Amino acid sequence: MSRLSDSEWQVLTALWDREGASLGEVVDALRPATGWSRNTVLTYLTRMEKKGLVSIDKGCYPHVYRAALDRETCRAQERQSFLDRVYRGSAGDLVAAFLKESPLSADERDRLKALLDDMEV
Numbered sequence: 001m002s003r004l005s006d007s008e009w010q011v012l013t014a015l016w017d018r019e020g021a022s023l024g025e026v027v028d029a030l031r032p033a034t035g036w037s038r039n040t041v042l043t044y045l046t047r048m049e050k051k052g053l054v055s056i057d058k059g060c061y062p063h064v065y066r067a068a069l070d071r072e073t074c075r076a077q078e079r080q081s082f083l084d085r086v087y088r089g090s091a092g093d094l095v096a097a098f099l100k101e102s103p104l105s106a107d108e109r110d111r112l113k114a115l116l117d118d119m120e121v
Contacts, residue, residue: 007034014029016071017029021066023042
């Protein structure tokens with residue numbers, strides 16, 4: 001799977017928030033944030049189906065649109081893409097950068113220590 005565009009994320013989020021949706025429902029969900037017309041949403045859904053990101057049940061009317069990938073799969077891919085692009089794959093550098101910019105609470109620090117201990121790092 002290639003990196004998702006911001007627009008693809010918006011479409012998938014609208015679909016993840018529903019258990020299948022008609023075109024009209026997807027348009028209504030996206031319009032407040034995007035202002036997209038019905039034709040624009042249909043174009044995204046059709047292109048995303050060709051990429052394997054959206055499934056379209058054409059056996060019913062109106063057609064039912066669903067995300068073809070689950071949210072966590074996409075999040076994991078996006079995290080890995082970010083890590084590779086920005087930190088050359090170094091999770092340690094990523095964590096260090098976040099910790100320098102945003103201090104941890106005592107509870108967060110304890111949870112991080114426990115996580116690292118469980119990983120036997």
